[in-house]
Amino acid sequence: MAELVFFSGTMDCGKSTLALQMDHNHRARGREGLIFTRLDRAGDSVLSSRLGLSTGAVEVHEQLDFWEVVVAQLTSGGKVDYLICDEAQFYSPAQVEQLARIVDELDIEVYAFGIMADFRTQLFPGSQRLVELADRTQVLQVAALCWCGARATHNARVVDGSMVVEGEQVVVGDTTDGTQEVEYEVLCRRHHMRRMSSHAAHAAALSADVLPFDLDACPVPPRA
Ligand SMILES: Nc1ncnc2c1ncn2[C@@H]1O[C@H](COP(=O)(O)OP(=O)(O)O)[C@@H](O)[C@H]1O
């Protein structure tokens, strides 16, 4: 029986790489699949991994209906054994429901990949619906790490070097709108809650070295 599986984890933990590997392994055994993504950092209609691999994909626009796409493929004589769905956090709840229907009524495997929560630690609507409907939610094994070395569990947004907790939910990574540079960094919960990105930690470490300087305790009198 087919399943809807949600592979989740922080940014940069290898989700897109796993999506490409799963597609490769299925294809190598003669199975045929459809690949979908939305707002990949490499551009429209591409599923890309930071390891350098990429493949063409169907861009999931707001109006895309997964059910219609798959049924059209089947009725035109195509074979569909599985779907690979990357950046699934950006899909609408209705689109996630279409994916569940494809599993149940067409017996096609659906593998969805995405982050669970945004930079404010709030669930993306698409991810929430996936957790609600998936047969299984699987956290990726490869841990992305916080700057302190702990397992990273949260995604932080850094705008012009400072961590922010307000703003639009969706801003594609590694972009600039011409005025601001938006980056993301993964953190452990402790440092996310303290708003301590690696940049802030570095600045705090530097000022800790400089500020507590006690002239009276200094063995060498400073030169005039
Ligand atoms: N130069 C590198 N050498 C080895 N592994 C790398 C390198 N660059 C990135 N990676 C791996 O790629 C992972 C990110 O892959 P990607 O599939 O793009 O992540 P995600 O889709 O979860 O954001 C990193 O966690 C790391 O394990």
Ligand SMILES: Cc1cn([C@H]2C[C@H](O)[C@@H](COP(=O)(O)O)O2)c(=O)[nH]c1=O
């Ligand atoms: C936390 C967060 C992330 N995003 C964007 C940034 C990236 O384009 C994707 C995640 O991609 P990845 O393959 O998992 O690295 O999501 C966003 O728009 N809003 C956020 O809060």
